[in-house]
Amino acid sequence: MRFSTLFATLAVVATGASAANFSTESISTAVSLTAQNHYGAPIPPWEVGHYPGWYYGQGTPPQGITCILEGLFCELLELFFPFLGFQCPKPPPPHQPPPPPEYSQTFYNLTCAAQDDSYQTYGLVDTVADCLAMCDSVSGCTFFNTYHDVNGKDGSTQLTCALFQECLAASSADNCGGQTQPDGSVDYITNSDGYCKKKATA
Ligand SMILES: *[C@@H]1O[C@H](CO)[C@@H](O)[C@H](O)[C@H]1NC(C)=O
Numbered sequence: 001m002r003f004s005t006l007f008a009t010l011a012v013v014a015t016g017a018s019a020a021n022f023s024t025e026s027i028s029t030a031v032s033l034t035a036q037n038h039y040g041a042p043i044p045p046w047e048v049g050h051y052p053g054w055y056y057g058q059g060t061p062p063q064g065i066t067c068i069l070e071g072l073f074c075e076l077l078e079l080f081f082p083f084l085g086f087q088c089p090k091p092p093p094p095h096q097p098p099p100p101p102e103y104s105q106t107f108y109n110l111t112c113a114a115q116d117d118s119y120q121t122y123g124l125v126d127t128v129a130d131c132l133a134m135c136d137s138v139s140g141c142t143f144f145n146t147y148h149d150v151n152g153k154d155g156s157t158q159l160t161c162a163l164f165q166e167c168l169a170a171s172s173a174d175n176c177g178g179q180t181q182p183d184g185s186v187d188y189i190t191n192s193d194g195y196c197k198k199k200a201t202a
């Protein structure tokens with residue numbers, strides 16, 4: 001699609017949506033969510049300079065991260081921009097369920113996170129169920145890893161949610177933190193869980 005056509009379509013979405021107003025900023029963030037740029041997180045979490053591409057959850061998005069995955073806006077994107085290849089995560093059931101049978105847990109409560117070339121994207125979530133919903137939303141996702149990346153003194157309760165195309169075992173969990181943060185502290189990882197899906201998300 002030519003850029004001008006895309007722009008015109010965006011203008012329709014921006015002005016024609018009756019229920020809500022979306023800033024140009026959030027629209028441009030949203031259209032930059034493609035598989036090619038790892039859905040906004042081009043630097044994997046084990047490399048210096050990484051930042052989450054998105055936040056999916058009920059809380060306040062962390063500073064600097066647009067919560068573009070909230071219901072209506074996401075649905076508009078899915079409707080108008082199917083070529084972005086992004087599906088809106090389905091909201092998880094209110095009570096955190098055990099992983100559904102299509103997932104099996106490959107590791108539990110490690111202090112290191114998965115590192116693999118099949119990295120797709122990462123963002124922040126509130127619960128393991130939210131991360132599962134994200135894996136179910138991104139084409140090709142076969143494995144997700146949730147963990148607390150503890151850095152600085154005011155550690156967030158949000159979980160890092162990293163998605164991969166290959167099913168990974170505990171032996172792939174070799175990112176054990178140790179990156180020096182801007183405030184001089186060194187980050188470390190807790191509660192790292194890995195879940196493998198029987199069949200990649202279509
Ligand atoms: C959208 O923006 C217009 C102009 O700023 C405002 O009048 C209108 O109430 C807004 N609509 C919603 C749903 O926020």
Ligand SMILES: *[C@@H]1O[C@H](CO)[C@@H](O)[C@H](O)[C@H]1NC(C)=O
Pocket residue numbers: 109111191
């Ligand atoms: C997880 O591991 C930590 C040590 O790394 C331990 O203190 C904690 O009790 C473990 N939690 C569970 C639920 O097993």
